[in-house]
Amino acid sequence: MSGHAFSPEERAAVYRAIAERRDMRHFAGGEVPADTLARLLEAAHAAPSVGLMQPWRFIRITRPDLRAAIAALVEQERQRTAEALGERRDEFMRLKVEGIGQCAELLVVSLMDGREGHLFGRRTLPEMDLASVACAVQNLWLAARAEGLGMGWVSLFDPGALAELLGAPSGARPVAILCLGPVEAFYPAPMLALEGWTEPRPLDELLSENQWNC
Ligand SMILES: Cc1cc2nc3c(=O)[nH]c(=O)nc-3n(C[C@H](O)[C@H](O)[C@H](O)COP(=O)(O)O)c2cc1C
Numbered sequence: 001m002s003g004h005a006f007s008p009e010e011r012a013a014v015y016r017a018i019a020e021r022r023d024m025r026h027f028a029g030g031e032v033p034a035d036t037l038a039r040l041l042e043a044a045h046a047a048p049s050v051g052l053m054q055p056w057r058f059i060r061i062t063r064p065d066l067r068a069a070i071a072a073l074v075e076q077e078r079q080r081t082a083e084a085l086g087e088r089r090d091e092f093m094r095l096k097v098e099g100i101g102q103c104a105e106l107l108v109v110s111l112m113d114g115r116e117g118h119l120f121g122r123r124t125l126p127e128m129d130l131a132s133v134a135c136a137v138q139n140l141w142l143a144a145r146a147e148g149l150g151m152g153w154v155s156l157f158d159p160g161a162l163a164e165l166l167g168a169p170s171g172a173r174p175v176a177i178l179c180l181g182p183v184e185a186f187y188p189a190p191m192l193a194l195e196g197w198t199e200p201r202p203l204d205e206l207l208s209e210n211q212w213n214c
Contacts, residue, residue: 017142022187024150027102030182036147037105040180043143044109049132051120056136059166061106069165070108070157070177071100077156095195098154104181108162109137113171130175137176150183 005011032040041058049055061067078097082089100106115122115129122128137153144151154177162174192198206214 013146017146020186021141021145022150023191024152024179024183024186025096025099025191026183027099027104027150027179028182028184029102030104032105032149032181036149040140040143040147040149044136044140047132047136047139049135050122050128051118053115053118053120053129053132055112055115055118055129056133057110057112057172059108059110061108066165067100067106070106070162071098073157073161073165074098074100074154074177077158081156091197095192095197097156098177099152099179100154100177103152103179105179107176107178107180108166108174109133109176109178110163110166110168110172110174113169115171133175137178140178140180144180145186149181150179150186152179153177154179
C-alpha cells in the first residue's frame with residue numbers, strides 16, 4: 001500500500017460514491033442549500049482539463065420561465081428522438097428521460113467560446129475540450145451523491161437553440177442540462193437496465209491486453 005493512500009474509511013467512501021452514483025430522473029423538489037451548491041460547483045471546477053483550459057461554463061437557471069423554456073426544448077428533442085428510433089419509439093416514450101420539472105436546481109453546462117485558441121492536447125483530438133467538461137460533470141455527480149443529492153445529465157436538446165435561449169456567445173456549445181436535488185431514493189442500478197432498455201456489459205468484456213480483443 002502506498003504511503004500516500006487515504007485511510008481505509010476514506011477509500012471506502014470514494015468507492016461507495018462511485019458505485020452508488022446514479023443518473024437520476026425522479027426528484028423530490030425541495031432545495032439545495034447555498035453552501036452545498038457552492039461546494040458542488042467547486043468540485044466540478046476542480047476537474048482536470050486539457051492544457052488547463054477549463055472549458056466549462058456553468059449557468060444556474062433560477063427563472064421559472066427559463067426552466068419552462070428549457071423543458072420545452074427537451075420535450076421537442078424527446079419527440080424527435082422517438083421518431084428517429086423507429087420500432088423502439090413507444091418503448092422509448094415510456095422511459096423517464098429527465099426531471100427538469102421536479103429537481104431543486106437546474107444547471108446548464110456549456111463548452112466556452114474561443115476554444116480554437118487552445119491547441120495543447122487538442123491538435124489531433126479537438127474533442128478533448130468535451131472530455132474535460134465531462135470530467136467536471138462527473139466530479140459534480142460524485143460530490144452530489146456524497147452529499148445525498150441526485151443528479152441527472154440531460155443531453156436531449158438542440159445545442160444551438162439552448163445557446164440562443166441563454167444568450168451564449170457564438171462558438172459556445174451547451175452540452176449538459178443538469179437536474180440536481182433531493183430524491184426519495186437512489187435507483188439500485190442504472191434506470192435503463194432496470195427498465196429493460198439495455199443491459200450493461202461487465203468490465204472483462206471491455207478489457208484486453210496489448211491487442212484489441214473486446
Ligand atoms: C453524456 C451523457 C448524457 C446523458 N444524457 C441523458 C439524457 O439525455 N437522458 C437520460 O435520461 N439520461 C442521460 N444520461 C444518463 C445515462 O443514461 C446513464 O448514465 C446510464 O444509463 C447509466 O446509468 P447510471 O448513470 O445510473 O450508472 C446521460 C449520461 C451521460 C454520461
